[in-house]
Amino acid sequence: MDLEKKLKEYFGFTSFRKGQKEVIESVLNGFDTLAVLPTGTGKSLCYQLAGYIIGGPVIIVSPLLSLMQDQVESIRYRGEKRVAAYNSFLSRAEKQEFWRRIDQYRFIFFSPEMITSEYVKAELAKLSVSLLVIDEAHCISQWGYDFRPDYLQLGEVREALGHPSVLALTATATPEVQLDIKQKLLFKAKQNTFNAGVNRPNLLFAVENVSSIQEKFEYILSLADRLPKPGIIYFSSKRLAEEVCAWLKGNGHEKTSFYHADVESDDRILIQQQFLDNQLDIICATSAFGMGVNKEDVRFVIHFQPPLQLESFVQEIGRAGRDGNESYCILLHAPLDEQLQLQLIDYELPAENQVYYFFECLKAGKDPKTIIQDNILNETHVRILYFLYQNIQYNDSNEAVLKIVNWLEQRRILKTEKAKSMMKFIDTNQCRREFMIRYFKEDFVTRQEVCCDNCGWSILSIPAPQPKQNNTSDLFDWKAELALMLGQREGSLMK
Numbered sequence: 001m002d003l004e005k006k007l008k009e010y011f012g013f014t015s016f017r018k019g020q021k022e023v024i025e026s027v028l029n030g031f032d033t034l035a036v037l038p039t040g041t042g043k044s045l046c047y048q049l050a051g052y053i054i055g056g057p058v059i060i061v062s063p064l065l066s067l068m069q070d071q072v073e074s075i076r077y078r079g080e081k082r083v084a085a086y087n088s089f090l091s092r093a094e095k096q097e098f099w100r101r102i103d104q105y106r107f108i109f110f111s112p113e114m115i116t117s118e119y120v121k122a123e124l125a126k127l128s129v130s131l132l133v134i135d136e137a138h139c140i141s142q143w144g145y146d147f148r149p150d151y152l153q154l155g156e157v158r159e160a161l162g163h164p165s166v167l168a169l170t171a172t173a174t175p176e177v178q179l180d181i182k183q184k185l186l187f188k189a190k191q192n193t194f195n196a197g198v199n200r201p202n203l204l205f206a207v208e209n210v211s212s213i214q215e216k217f218e219y220i221l222s223l224a225d226r227l228p229k230p231g232i233i234y235f236s237s238k239r240l241a242e243e244v245c246a247w248l249k250g251n252g253h254e255k256t257s258f259y260h261a262d263v264e265s266d267d268r269i270l271i272q273q274q275f276l277d278n279q280l281d282i283i284c285a286t287s288a289f290g291m292g293v294n295k296e297d298v299r300f301v302i303h304f305q306p307p308l309q310l311e312s313f314v315q316e317i318g319r320a321g322r323d324g325n326e327s328y329c330i331l332l333h334a335p336l337d338e339q340l341q342l343q344l345i346d347y348e349l350p351a352e353n354q355v356y357y358f359f360e361c362l363k364a365g366k367d368p369k370t371i372i373q374d375n376i377l378n379e380t381h382v383r384i385l386y387f388l389y390q391n392i393q394y395n396d397s398n399e400a401v402l403k404i405v406n407w408l409e410q411r412r413i414l415k416t417e418k419a420k421s422m423m424k425f426i427d428t429n430q431c432r433r434e435f436m437i438r439y440f441k442e443d444f445v446t447r448q449e450v451c452c453d454n455c456g457w458s459i460l461s462i463p464a465p466q467p468k469q470n471n472t473s474d475l476f477d478w479k480a481e482l483a484l485m486l487g488q489r490e491g492s493l494m495k
Contacts, residue, residue, distance in 0.1 A: 001028070001053070010052050011078075017041050019196045024050050026194070027131065027167055032187040034137070034168045034178060036195040039318030042294070043169045044071060047133045050167070051106060056130030059161070060109045063136050063148055064288070065089065068109045073269055074294075075107060082106035086114055099123060112139075112150035113383065121160040129164045132157075134185060137168035138311070141180035146311075147411070149387035155186045171318060172198065172311040175441055198314050198440050202321045205432040205452035206459055207331045207425075216304060216332050217247055223302060224253050226464060227328060229281040231300035234316055236344060238262060238286055240304060245284040255281040259289040287316065296323040303331040308341055309418035310425060310439050326450075328462065333426050341419045349412055350381040352405050358385045359397055384408075431455050 003021055007013050016024075019037045026033040027050040037043050051058035062068040068085050075083045084105050086098055102108075102123065114120055134140065140151035158166060168181050178193060210216050220233065235241040238260040245258040257271050257280050274280045276295055283289055287307075301320040307313045313331070321327030350358070354377055361371045368386050372379050388407060394400035421439060428435050432452040437444045450457050 003049075006049060006053060010049060011045065019194055020046055023167070023194055024053075026192040027165060028053060030165055030190060032166050032182075032185070032191040034170075034173075034181055034187075034191070034193045036170055036173050036178065036193070038196055038198065038200065039171045039290070039315050041196065043135075043171075044074075046169070047131060047167055048075070048107065051131060054130045057103075057105060057127050058107050058131045058133060059115070059124065059129055059164075060107060060133040060135060061112055061115055061151075061154060061157075062109055063112060063139050063146075063151070065111060067135075067288075068111065069265060070268070070272070070293075072109055080106070083108075085109040086120070087111045088114065103127065112148060112154065115157055116150055116153040121157060125160055125162065127161075129161045132161060132164050132166045134166065134168045134181075137170045137181050137185075138173050138177050140168075140184045141173075141177040149384055149391075152184060152387075152391075155184055158186055171315045172440070174439075195442075197437075197442050199433065199437055199442070200318065200321065201448055202324055202326050203317060203329050204326065204450060204457055205317075205329050205331075206457070207333055207432070207453060208459075209333050212334060213336075216334060217244065219332060220244060220302065220304070221248065221251055223300075223330065223459070224248055224256075224282060226459070226462060228299040228462070230275065230278065230295070230298055231282055231302065232290065232298060232316075232319060233282065233284045233302045233304055234289075234307075235284065235286055236305045236307075236340065241284040241286060244304065245282075248282060248284070253282060255279065257283060259283050259285040261286065261288045287312065290316065290319045293319070295319075297325070298322065298327065299325075300328040300330065302329075305340060306331060306333060306337050306422050306426060308344060308415065308422065310422055310436060311418075313422065313425075314436060314440075328459070330459065331426065338419075338423060341422070342416070345412060345415045345419065348380070348415070349408050350377065350385055352408075354381060355385065355401055355404050355408070358382070358389075359401055362389070363397070429454055 003024060004015065007016060019035065019041055023033060023035045023037070023046045027046070035043065035046060047058060047060065060071075062071065065087055068087065072083055072085045082105050084098055084101070084107075086095070086108065088111065090098065110120070115124075134151075134154060136146070139146050139148040140154060141147060158164070163186075166185050166187070168185055170181070173181065173195075178195070182191065182193075208219060210219055233241075233244065235244070241258045241260055245256050248256045257274070259268060259271050263271070271280065271283070272293055275283055276293070298320045301317045303313065303316070307316065317329040320329060357376055358371065361374070366374075368382050371377060372382050377385070385404065388404045389400060392400060392403050392407075394403055425432065425435050425439075431447055431454055434444045434447070447455065
C-alpha cells in the first residue's frame with residue numbers, strides 16, 4: 001500500500017514525520033503497538049490515518065477533558081464530522097444523542113472513568129471496534145509519573161470490546177514503564193515497540209538561577225525582549241500565568257495571552273488558532289497548553305518553575321523546534337522552588353486524615369458525587385480513593401484505610417524521588433542533554449558542539465531580534481475567525 005498517497009489524500013501532507021510511518025504500518029499489520037514518540041511528532045495522525053485505512057470505529061481514551069475536546073475540535077476543523085467525545089460534562093440529552101448516533105462515528109473519544117463503566121462497555125461491545133487507542137499511555141503504569149487508577153481497568157475494557165488491536169501512545173516512558181504499559185493492556189505476542197528517543201539535537205538548554213519570584217518576572221521580560229518568537233512560558237500556577245501575561249503585555253509585549261484549564265472552551269480554541277496563525281507571540285500557560293497544538297516554529301519554551309519530574313519537562317520542551325531549527329529551552333530556578341514542588345505533591349494525593357474522612361462518608365451512605373459536593377475532597381482525590389476502595393483486598397474498613405494510606409505513601413515517595421531527579425538536573429554541572437538521555441536509560445553517543453549552558457552555550461549568544469515591520473495584510477480578524485470556528489462546532493456532537 002502506498003501510505004504516502006493515503007497521507008496526501010486524507011491530510012494533504014507529502015511526507016511522514018519520524019516514526020509515523022513505522023507505527024502506522026505496525027497497526028495496519030495487526031500488531032499491538034507501543035509508540036514512544038516525542039511531543040510534536042504527530043502521534044494523533046498515526047491513529048487517524050490508520051483508522052481511515054482500516055475502516056470501522058476507532059476508540060481513543062484520553063486522560064484530560066481539555067485535551068480530549070481540543071483533539072475533537074482539531075479533527076472537526078479539518079473537515080471530519082464523524083467524531084465525538086463522551087465525558088461527564090455532557091448533558092443527559094447530549095448523552096442520548098451520542099448513543100443514538102454511535103454507529104455513525106469514525107473517531108470516538110472517552111475519558112477513562114467513562115469507558116470503564118459497565119453500561120459503556122456493554123454498548124461498545126455491540127460495535128466492531130477496529131482499533132483501541134490509549135493516549136498518554138504512561139498513565140497506566142504504577143511506575144509512571146502521572147499514574148491514573150482508572151487506566152488500570154483498560155485491559156478489561158479491551159477484553160469487553162472483543163480484544164481489538166491496541167495502539168498505546170506516549171511521549172516519555174522509561175523501560176520499566178514501557179513493560180508495565182504492555183502488561184496492563186494485555187499486549188499479545190504479535191507486538192511492536194517504537195521508541196524515537198528523547199534527544200532533540202536542535203534544542204539548547206539553560207538553567208538560570210535567580211533569588212526571588214520578582215527576579216523571575218524581570219528575567220522573563222529580558223528573555224521576551226531577546227528571544228526570537230513565538231514561544232511558550234509554562235507555569236505551575238494559573239494565577240501566575242495570568243500575572244506574568246499582564247506583566248509582559250504592560251511592558252511592550254502586547255501579543256501575549258494566557259491559557260489554562262479554567263479558560264472557556266471557545267476562548268481556548270481562539271487562543272490556539274491565534275497562536276498558530278502568528279497573531280500571538282507568547283503564550284503563558286499551564287501544562288494544559290500544547291497537547292494537540294501543531295506549530296512547528298516555536299522558538300522557545302521557558303519554565304517559570306521546575307516541573308515535578310523530568311518526564312513533564314521533556315514533554316513540554318518538545319513543543320519547541322519541531323521544524324528542526326535551533327530553539328531554546330530555559331528553566332528558571334529560585335530557592336523556594338523545591339518547597340513548591342513538595343506542596344504540589346501533597347496537593348495531588350489525599351492526606352491520611354482525608355482517607356479517614358472518605359470512609360466516614362461511605363459509612364454515612366454518601367456516594368462519590370455527594371462527597372465531592374462537600375468540598376472537603378476534590379474530584380481527583382475522590383476518584384483515587386473510590387477506585388482503591390473498590391479494588392484492594394481487605395477484611396474490614398480499618399484494614400482498608402491502612403492499605404490505602406500505605407499505597408498513597410508509596411506514591412508520594414515515588415513522586416518525591418522524581419522531583420529530586422528534576423532538582424539534580426537543575427543542580428548538575430555536567431551536560432544536561434546527557435543527564436536527560438541517561439535518565440531515560442538510552443545510549444548517549446557523543447556531545448554536540450552547541451548544547452547547553454554547562455557545555456559552554458549562553459543565552460547571550462542568541463542574536464538580538466531585528467524590529468519587525470508592521471504589515472496591515474497580516475492583521476487578524478478575530479471576530480470572523482471565532483464566528484467561523486463556532487459555526488463549525490454547531491451541534492454538541494455532530495452536524
